[in-house]
Amino acid sequence: MSSASSPPPPTAPLGQDPRPLRIVTLQNVTVDLIEPHLRAAARESGWAASVRFGQFDGILQQASNAEDPIWAETPDLVLVFASLETLAPRLVWRFPSLGPEEIEQEVGRIGGFVASTLRALRRHTSAMVVWHGFETPPIPAYGVLDAQLERGQSRVVAELNEQLRLHLAQAGNGFVVEMDRIMARIGADQFYDRRYWHLARAPYGRAALAEIARQDLLLWRAAQGRARKCLVLDCDNTLWGGIVGEDGVSGIRLSSEHPGSSYHYFQQAVLSLYDRGVILALCSKNNEDDVWSVFRERPEMVLEERHIAAAQINWDDKVTNLRRIARDLNIGLDSLVFVDDSEFEINMVRELLPEVATLHLPPGKSELAGEILTASGFFDTLSVSAEDRRRGEMYRAESQRRALRDAVDDLGSYLASLEIAVRICPLEEATIARAAQLTQRTNQFNLMTRRVGESEMRELLADPASAVLTLQVRDRCGDYGMVGLAQLRRAEDGVHLENFLLSCRVIGRGVEDTLLAACLELARRGSPPTLHACFLPTDRNALVRDFLDSRGFYLDREESDGRFYHRPGAAPLDAMPAHLHSVETTLPPDFP
C-alpha cells in the first residue's frame, strides 16, 4: 500500500530503556490488527507497549466490570473503538429509513452509551482514555442530497462527535482521535478494507491502523509532557531555496509566488508553531552576516529576527552547535527537533545525539516541507496557554538578560540588576490550566514529577485538605508568568509536600527558596508543625537530587523509588537570597 503521502516516521528518541505502557482496548469491531502498529509507534516515543484487547462488542460490559481480567493490570491508556456500524447499524446502512424522531432517538441513545461507558470507566480507573471519533460515511446514503439536509448523515455524525467531545471533557483525562481526519489524509479506500470487514468485522486497512496508532501515541506523548519545545532550523535549502553564500542575498529563491513559494509556505508553517509556543533557533553552516542579511533585506521573509531565540551560524559541526543551542536556551537536548535538507547532517545528529529528534526534508520536494513539519506531531500538546502564546516574547527578554549579564562582572550584581519580583499566591480557577501544564511539562527542577491534569487540579482547588501555591516572577526585562508550583496536603503527621517544581526559565535565580519558605510557613501553622517532602528520581531531574539536603531537611529513609525527608518544626530557611527586589506572598487563610 502506498505511503507516499505520509510523513517519514519520527526518529527514535532516547538511548534509554523504554518505559512500560499498558494499553487496554475496548471495541465493538475487530481491531486486534493494530497491535504491531501500536507497539511500533510506542517504541518510536520511548515506550514499550503491551496491549490487552477487549472482547468483540464488549465496550460497556467490560468498562463496567472492574473485576474483568482485562483490568488485572492497571492500564495507563484505554483506547475505545466504538464503530457506528456495530453501535447504530441503521444510521450507517439504512439512514434513509429513519424519520426525524428516530434519528433523535439514535443520537440520544449513542450519547447515553458514551456517557455510561465513561462513567463506568471512571469508577475504577483514572487512566487516559482515547476515544476514536465516529466516522462520517465517505459516500452518504442520500448521495448529493445529504449535504443539503438539515440533518443529513454527515451532520448527524458531526453531532455525535460533538457530544462525544463534551462527554470526554466531563470525564476528565479523555481525548478524541478524529478518525475523519485520518480518513481524509489517507483516503477512504485506504482507510477501510472491506475484505477484512466481511471476513472478521475488522474495518480498517493497514495504512489506517498505522496512522491511528501514531495519533494515539501522539496524544499519549503530549499528556506525558514529552512534547518537544524547540525547532532548530537549517537555513540554505530549508528556509529558502539555494545557498546564500553562493547565490547571494538577492539570488536565493523565496517568494510568495513561484519560484520559491514553497519556502514561503514552509516559513508560515514554522511561524504557526511559533504562535503555538514553540521556540525557534537557527543552526546553519554559513557566514553569520549573510544569514541575517537575508532576514533584514528580503521582504519576502515570513520569519523575522525577533522570532529567533538562539542562533548558531558558523562553520562548526552541527552536533556542537545543537549542544550550544540547548545550553543557551537552558533546555534539554531531548526538547529539540532538528530540521535539515542534508542527509549527511541528519545522519550525524541521529548517530551522535540520539535525544534530538530529526526531520529530513527530502531534497527537491520543498512543497511537502510544511506538511511534513506539522504532521510530525513533535510539538503537539494538549493545551496552548496564554503563556505559550507569549513564549517568543519571553525568549526575546531572555536574550536582553544575556546582554545585561555580559555587561556585569559578577553573578550577584547581575541578579540584583534584574530587579526580580516574586509573587506567591494560592491557585485560582483562572490559573488552573497553566498550573496543570507546568506539572506536565517541567522535568528538570521537579522534586516529585507528579503530572496533574486540569480536572485533577480543579479537584485539588476544591479539596480543603490540599493547597496549591503558584509562583510568578517578573523582572525588568519582562514577565515570566507562572513559573513555579507547590502542592501540599495535610495529614496527621504534618503537611506533606506533594509537588514542587520550577520552570527551567527561572532556574538559577534563587526564587525556589521563596516558594519553599512559603510552604514552610504554611506547615508551621499545622499540628504538628512539620513539612514532609521527598525526592523521586527520574531520568531528568538530577538537578534537584540534593535540593532538600541543601535546605536543611532531615533524611528519614531512602527507598528504591526515592528519598524521604522532613523538616521538624517546619523551621524557616537559614538564609534567603539577598538579590530579590521584592517578594509578595499570599497564603491560603484556612490551610492546613
Place this chain on the structure above:
Amino acid sequence: MRTKIKSVLSQVFGLPIDAIADDASQATLEPWTSMGHLNLIMSLEESFGVRFSEDQIPQLTSVAAIEEALSALKS
C-alpha cells in the same frame, strides 16, 4: 519465492525461519490463529505488492496455498 513467504511468516508469528517447514500450515503452526491469519495476509500483501480477493483470503492457510496464489497473481 518460498523463502520470502517463509520469512514473512517467521516475522508475523515470531518464529525462527527454520521452524517453518515447506508443508507448514495453519494446522501445524500454533501462532497461526484466525487473527494471526489476517495479520499474515496484510504482511504478505505489503511484501509482495499484491491484493488477494475476499474469497481467496480464507483459503491461504498453508505455505503451498500461498505460493500457488502468489504465482497466479504475479504471472
